[in-house]
Amino acid sequence: MKKVLLALSAAAVISFAATAAQAATKICFLYVGSKTDGGWTQAHDIGREQLQNHFGDKIETPYLENVAEGPDAERAIERLARSGCELIFTTSFGFMEPTIDVAKKFPKVKFEHATGYKTADNVASYNSRFYQGRYIQGQIAGKLSKNGVAGYIASFPIPEVVQGINSFLLGAQSINPDFQIKVVWVNSWFDAGKEADAAKALIDQGVDILTQHTDSTAPMQVAADRGIKAFGQASDMIEAGPETQLTAIVDTWGAYYIKRTQALMDGTWETQSTWDGLIDGILTMAPYTNMPDDVKQLAMETEAKIAKGELHPFTGPVMKQDGSEWLKAGEKADDGTLLGMNFYVKGVDDKLPN
Amino acid sequence: MSLIEAVLLTITTAATPLLLAAMGELVAERSGVLNLGVEGMIVMGAVVAFAIAQLSGNPYLGALCGAIAGCVFSLLFGLLTLTLVTNQVATGLALTILGLGLSGMIGESFVGEPGVQLEPIAIPLLDQLPLLGPLIFKQDAIFYLSILCVIGVSWFLFRTRLGLQLRAIGDSHGSAHALGISVIKTRYYAVMFGGACAGLAGAQLSLVYTPQWVENMSAGRGWIALALVVFASWRPLRVLAGAYLFGAVTIGQLHAQALGFGIPSQFLSALPYLATILVLVIISRNRRLTLMNTPASLGQSFVPDR
Numbered sequence: 259m260k261k262v263l264l265a266l267s268a269a270a271v272i273s274f275a276a277t278a279a280q281a282a283t284k285i286c287f288l289y290v291g292s293k294t295d296g297g298w299t300q301a302h303d304i305g306r307e308q309l310q311n312h313f314g315d316k317i318e319t320p321y322l323e324n325v326a327e328g329p330d331a332e333r334a335i336e337r338l339a340r341s342g343c344e345l346i347f348t349t350s351f352g353f354m355e356p357t358i359d360v361a362k363k364f365p366k367v368k369f370e371h372a373t374g375y376k377t378a379d380n381v382a383s384y385n386s387r388f389y390q391g392r393y394i395q396g397q398i399a400g401k402l403s404k405n406g407v408a409g410y411i412a413s414f415p416i417p418e419v420v421q422g423i424n425s426f427l428l429g430a431q432s433i434n435p436d437f438q439i440k441v442v443w444v445n446s447w448f449d450a451g452k453e454a455d456a457a458k459a460l461i462d463q464g465v466d467i468l469t470q471h472t473d474s475t476a477p478m479q480v481a482a483d484r485g486i487k488a489f490g491q492a493s494d495m496i497e498a499g500p501e502t503q504l505t506a507i508v509d510t511w512g513a514y515y516i517k518r519t520q521a522l523m524d525g526t527w528e529t530q531s532t533w534d535g536l537i538d539g540i541l542t543m544a545p546y547t548n549m550p551d552d553v554k555q556l557a558m559e560t561e562a563k564i565a566k567g568e569l570h571p572f573t574g575p576v577m578k579q580d581g582s583e584w585l586k587a588g589e590k591a592d593d594g595t596l597l598g599m600n601f602y603v604k605g606v607d608d609k610l611p612n
Numbered sequence: 613m614s615l616i617e618a619v620l621l622t623i624t625t626a627a628t629p630l631l632l633a634a635m636g637e638l639v640a641e642r643s644g645v646l647n648l649g650v651e652g653m654i655v656m657g658a659v660v661a662f663a664i665a666q667l668s669g670n671p672y673l674g675a676l677c678g679a680i681a682g683c684v685f686s687l688l689f690g691l692l693t694l695t696l697v698t699n700q701v702a703t704g705l706a707l708t709i710l711g712l713g714l715s716g717m718i719g720e721s722f723v724g725e726p727g728v729q730l731e732p733i734a735i736p737l738l739d740q741l742p743l744l745g746p747l748i749f750k751q752d753a754i755f756y757l758s759i760l761c762v763i764g765v766s767w768f769l770f771r772t773r774l775g776l777q778l779r780a781i782g783d784s785h786g787s788a789h790a791l792g793i794s795v796i797k798t799r800y801y802a803v804m805f806g807g808a809c810a811g812l813a814g815a816q817l818s819l820v821y822t823p824q825w826v827e828n829m830s831a832g833r834g835w836i837a838l839a840l841v842v843f844a845s846w847r848p849l850r851v852l853a854g855a856y857l858f859g860a861v862t863i864g865q866l867h868a869q870a871l872g873f874g875i876p877s878q879f880l881s882a883l884p885y886l887a888t889i890l891v892l893v894i895i896s897r898n899r900r901l902t903l904m905n906t907p908a909s910l911g912q913s914f915v916p917d918r
Contacts, residue, residue, distance in 0.1 A: 292716060292827035294723035324716075324828065409870070415877070442869045443877035449831040450822045452862075459866035462618040475724070476822045483903060497724050498824070608873035 286343035287321035290350035291448050297369040297473035301509035302349045308512030327352025339364040389425035390564045391507035393571035395489045396429020399467045401553045410441045410469040411461030415611040419471050424603045427573045441608035450476040494544040506544035530600030536565040558574040577604040627859030629813040632758045633837035636809025636852045643802035644782040646911040648704025651713020651834025653772020657682040657814025658737030662825040665728040675815040690803040697913045713799030716827040743835040754816045766848040785914040843892035845902045858888045
């Protein structure tokens with residue numbers, strides 16, 4: 259009975275999709291959250307569906323969801339590799355080390371890791387310039403916030419998240435030089451209750467615009483409940499706050515997945531490290547809603563400028579939090595510094611955890 | 613609403629699911645059954661409560677069905693461990709895994725759907741009291757139930773004959789059996805009570821805390837509830853104190869971060885656990901009393917002599 263139970267539950271937790279034709283190429287995905295989380299993982303799963311639809315019967319796209327970062331991840335990746343996957347996308351920062359480790363054992367299998375910085379002969383990395391969207395959000399916040407303080411619900415102190423915080427603030431300061439943000443770390447990518455608590459704490463302390471770098475829609479819901487505005491993250495969260503969401507950074511991975519799968523089929527797959535942005539369509543902004551027309555106009559102009567390369571969010575003069583100079587007037591941050599970003603710019607009301 | 617009031621309100625919301633789940637588990641453990649499936653029962657309660665509330669438009673019906681779902685789910689545990697005498701630890705873990713998976717499956721079509729919120733009920737006159745009014749007398753039904761639950765369980769365990777029997781079973785099921793008390797039947801009731809409480813805790817998550825359904829939305833609260841019971845040395849009032857302390861430090865640390873005190877956030881995130889363990893260990897430092905409160909047959913299977 260117990261065995262049956264365990265088998266049942268295992269089957270329920272690990273839901274493998276599709277078992278189409280035999281000759282199909284297996285392109286596999288590893289998710290940190292549930293594919294219906296309304297945020298990060300859902301965006302990847304939409305990409306996977308686009309990939310499946312594009313190639314139809316020629317490929318299979320099994321996935322494992324709710325895989326914790328850490329030792330579990332290594333087992334899960336190895337399992338995918340053993341099951342005949344030819345290309346495996348591991349879609350969370352914390353999957354980087356396990357991906358590299360497993361890749362050594364399976365030199366013929368190709369791996370692609372999202373948002374990391376390590377590569378190998380059979381491991382490519384891909385990332386999106388989320389910070390471009392954050393800058394636009396910052397400008398909107400700078401225009402709309404009456405108190406000049408925004409709340410930022412952050413997950414883990416990794417460069418990607420720090421970039422977002424800094425970029426948001428620089429965008430806001432380009433409108434209101436005294437703009438400040440309060441940061442709360444929840445030390446989790448996905449904990450609806452804790453994210454909601456963080457949102458409440460920030461609102462109780464007087465922020466009137468909320469943005470998040472976590473994956474659930476709970477903060478959006480709290481913002482709606484308390485009548486302030488908020489930004490969605492990773493997926494369009496308009497359903498959680500029809501009157502609340504200003505815009506959202508929407509990750510659109512589909513085109514990249516199709517491109518890389520095509521490369522695999524053509525035999526031209528090579529390791530690489532890409533970091534695409536608004537212009538490449540890997541990052542799009544949800545419709546600008548719940549804001550006056552002039553703000554909307556500004557946001558769209560900024561979006562166009564960033565996409566065309568006319569505007570780089572990290573352009574000097576920029577001071578670090580401690581007041582020292584980081585970028586001279588007109589100087590643009592290089593990608594290396596951004597990818598390893600471990601400091602705040604001036605105006606963040608928080609001490610960066612190490 | 614002042615800042616203090618707002619903070620205290622958030623604390624009660626955060627503490628209520630822990631309190632409810634822990635009270636249920638306390639009764640089960642007092643009868644000698646260690647059910648590690650709390651997390652699974654909570655999440656089952658959450659998904660069923662959300663689904664029923666959403667389909668019927670009635671959050672009370674949702675909450676009721678959430679409690680029933682937790683109860684039914686715990687019956688599965690009862691059937692396995694009490695009737696078929698399987699290992700309680702392994703079965704409890706399996707229940708958690710099953711609950712997390714099953715709830716994800718049931719809830720798949722409800723993700724992203726707008727929730728139905730359980731609105732606060734103001735108790736006339738009392739809700740006008742300064743500070744205490746909005747805090748205690750203008751809350752949702754599940755909050756009131758959680759407080760009644762503490763009072764009821766304390767009274768039942770220590771003031772009634774049935775409670776005494778239940779504790780006797782937990783301390784020595786052999787002796788209780790010899791005295792003619794029905795061990796298995798009592799344990800079934802205790803496990804079901806635990807399940808209903810956990811289910812209600814789940815309903816609180818999906819109807820009050822964050823009125824939506826997302827997979828794994830219990831996010832480890834079942835484990836915290838389990839730990840609370842042990843560190844509170846199986847005393848209802850200490851569970852109450854522990855749950856509220858945990859809630860208070862959780863919320864407090866978020867505010868400390870927002871205020872920018874510059875304390876490392878990793879430390880702050882660990883603080884609720886550290887503080888709660890520390891305080892409850894200090895309260896329970898009397899070894900003799902703690903031993904007296906520990907159900908001696910906890911986790912042991914009972915097979916009546918033929």
